[in-house]
Amino acid sequence: MTDIAAAHYQPSTTRDALAELAPLLDALAGVAIRGEVPGPELLARVAQARPALAEVAKPPNQGEPYSRSILRADDEVEIMLARWRPGHGCAPHDHGGAGGFVIPIEGTFVERRFGWDGPRLVVAERAIRPEGVPIRIASADIHDMTAGSRGLTLHFYSPPASSMRVFDLERAEVLELVGNYGAWIPQGDHPHVPFASIAPKTQAKQMIWVAHTTHYRGGSAEFAVAADTMARELAVTHPDAEVIVSGLHHKADFLAELAGFVNSGRVLSELHLISHAGMYGPMFGSTDWPEQFSPHEWRAMTIPFATDGRAYFHACRTARWFAPFFADVFGVPAFGNYNYTTVSTHKDRFAWAGRQPTKQPDLYMIATPGKKSHGWGGSVRKYLGSAAEPMVQSVPAAALTERSYDRVANLYDRAYTDIKVRDAEWQWVSNRAASARAELGRPLKILEIGCGNGALLRELDDDGLIDFAVGVDSSAGMLGHARERSRDRARLRFLKVDGPELDVPDDHVDVVISFLSFRYLDWDPVMAQIRRVLASDGCGSSTWSNTRCACASSACSSGRPSRMREHDGSGRNSPGTWPR
């Protein structure tokens, strides 16, 4: 029955040895075909057959770690005998889908098993393989072996493989070897592919990330409690997900956490960001809080969302512009709050957390009307226990025709008829405008970008601060309200814009203001326009200089005249219809 490749074995002593070995090889082949490893009785016979096996084995060829004597190769099994060059090892390899076992006949071997770590092939296990103890080889195993001072091994593979892969660790490439090859990198050209192309695509670990900001404005301590509450509840409703809470001081912390997720192979099934709306960087002395990522910075970011990932932004008015923007940029549904967002001890309605809110065991971020969105009436409704408003979903590219404030113009108009509901911001802007007027000794020429319903310009006009002012906005609906409410104000004009280009002459205005909408703009072209239109004279003092660009926004943190004057004069507009 034994079908020996006789061509390899010319000496009569070898043929005699093979004949002597045949019954043992038959028995071992049967074990391999059954997917088992030999037991003590067969192994004892193998030990007795050691002289005959040594007789049959060829010496290794020059430059090769072991010789290959094929003792049998049929449809069911391949039997190979290997004489090892002392101290030499083979390359990591697989067995072409075959399984079986290897018996060290002479000498002790070091065997390494390999596994994939992303696109890297790494040592997963290292073992000493003593003489006479079979080494089981599974069909998916990748391993290598190194001989000691001597080495002889007997290999059984079933079914025989017509090819094998040898892994070149230095080049991170795999060679597909078809035919009679050993486990080393052969001479000549062979198909080779990068590890990255063949490494198994492991199932990424899904996680829910609850991030909250820590420093920006007041109330951030409550965010930490709300984040913990949210994480506990998400862990209950998503028992299979890993839920991670991160307190983030700065933008860099946010980015570092994301990089860690990417490097560890995690993907986000849900991103929750608990923060302030973050529109007023310079007012609070910073531009680097996580709330203050610019649209450009968001676009440059890598967020490893799962295919069904989604994002939730628990901050004021995030549903109006930011969530749709985020959905488009990252291609995931994004949820935001339409109105004011506050901390509550109840999830479904507002309930005041008391004077020591961080002592509360549970806090929730809920959307509800409030003073800043709806004036005192909103505040009263809130403290009467107004119901939490559901988050609003934006889906990617679903509302491209409706990305301005047109659809919210009526609501916004009602909410911000009195701009002073934004008390802190109003004080910040109006104080600087008053200082600027005093500095110049005359009323101001003002451009407001994103003027909405014109409420801010009317207030500044009421305070006698305006020579003339132009408000621009992309929302025809908002501008309609602005014009309607400013019919009797000859100093105010309102224009529609469709992009960063401003139809304003060069060196034409004293002050550019962007009160609540500056964070929504593409800053680079807008800043170029601001530099262009700002007048370059009459601004001697540092006080005046610092108020020239009254952007209540992180985009404008420099606010310095030197920066403003860097404009090179290209693309300058003619005076057009602007008031002089």
Ligand SMILES: [Fe+2]
């Ligand atoms: Fe092997």
